[in-house]
Amino acid sequence: MLHMAPGLLSVTVPLLLLASANQEPVPVIGLVNRSVEMSTRLHLPLPVEETVWKFTSDNTVFKVAEIGNTSLLTYGDKFKDRIRGFNNGTTIIIRNLSLRDAGKYCAEITLTSKEILRFSFNLIVYANQEPVPVIGLVNRSVEMSTRLHLPLPVEETVWKFTSDNTVFKVAEIGNTSLLTYGDKFKDRIRGFNNGTTIIIRNLSLRDAGKYCAEITLTSKEILRFSFNLIVYEPVPSPAIRSEWKGSTAKLCNVTLHCSVPSHTSDVSYTWKYRQQDSEYQLYNTGSIIQISLPPDHQDMEFLCIVQNPADQKNISVHIEQSCMETNNAGASMTQKKK
Structure with a gap:
């Protein structure tokens, strides 16, 4: 059964659950900065000589500790000063848990007859201090x-x-x-x-x-x-306002303003562009962009994406090749909402 006391989570594993030769790891839940107990709670026919605990993470097995009647030997720095053993190591407590402690643990219990019993646990560590x-x-x-x-x-x-x-x-x-x-x-x-x-x-x-x-x-x-x-709230439908800066024989100059109603907050703006039917590519961020296009790149579509963490809307504007000939308030531009 699962026991929970202040600062401690523990799991008791019934003997019948562990009797299978193909025992699945018993799930154990731990919380960051708390302690967790893993215990077989076995009624063994012979005394325990020692228990070796091993830890598996990323398919690599590490020896954690060897625990006897009066001895406890830990390996490496990962669990140093954080492990306590009881009942010749058939029960351990790991203190000050971190997310890196999550993984599979195996207890190899050596009886005085030299017979070895193996039992495994899967420790899941949650960082629940913050919602x-x-x-x-x-x-x-x-x-x-x-x-x-x-x-x-x-x-x-x-x-x-x-x-x-x-x-x-x-x-x-x-x-x-x-x-x-x-x-x-x-x-x-x-x-x-x-x-x-x-x-x-x-x-x-x-x-x-x-x-x-x-x-x-x-x-x-x-x-x-x-x-x-x-x-x-859902993102309102955006609008694009185009401001023409005048064109030359070599460049078509325009400033694009993308906006949503002024009361809307927590939104961000991203611009993408493409030529004809090519894939969209990232152009810039922010609600305003300035564009200068030579004649051979004026068949361009610019897409404004407005989003908050829960929703997004977009609108595009297409700059026709005739923009060089229509140096006015944007007669050559058509908008399409998506």
Whole structure:
């Protein structure tokens, strides 16, 4: 079963689970800067002489520690002063976890009969000090998911929402139940995998804030994961205004201004160009560009892309070859929205 105490996550592995010769690694969850316990909790027919722990990362195996009745020998600097062993090494605690500690661990237990038993664990380390950023778009749906591989089934998940330093209970989700609270999220939430994943539909700007998933396992232990939902409005349709600077026999000079309504914020501008039916290529960034084209390059299309983290719109303008002959307010230019 999974045990959780302040600063410590631990996994107890039932003997029957480990009895298979083709045992799959037992998933273990750790949190950055916390401690994690990996333990076989075996009732062995003979005493343990020593346990050797090995760590696999990027298909490379490293010896981590050799632990006997009164001895503990660690290898390398990676786990130095961070490992404690118990029960002749059949249980270890790794302190001050980092993301680099994630990987496969194998305990090779040598009995006094010299028989060796091997048991493996897959440690997944999450950096959950900061809420995971999630981007949403007004009137669309957004998914928030812990995407956990838990060693025990989930009994239920309680989702909470924090806005203006006030915490609201959003929903309680079990195997076959979904209970929402208040009118704010009524008929807008769907739960999956006992609530470890939710989808919120018909987003509004008021839905932005911090969400916390409190996952209760069948062992009654609780894991907490948080998300920071940022909701953006759709990008309005942009417009291009062309400003002609006068042309010569060798150059057609024009300044292109791309814009959206003035109240729009958090948008960026990117310009691309192509000639005839070729692929678009990056030209520049910013809302304004200046162009000087010789006669043999005046059949050009310029595309303005306006975007925020959740949406984008674009519009293009085509400079005809006749721009040299129409030195006026842009009669030779046609716009097409996409």
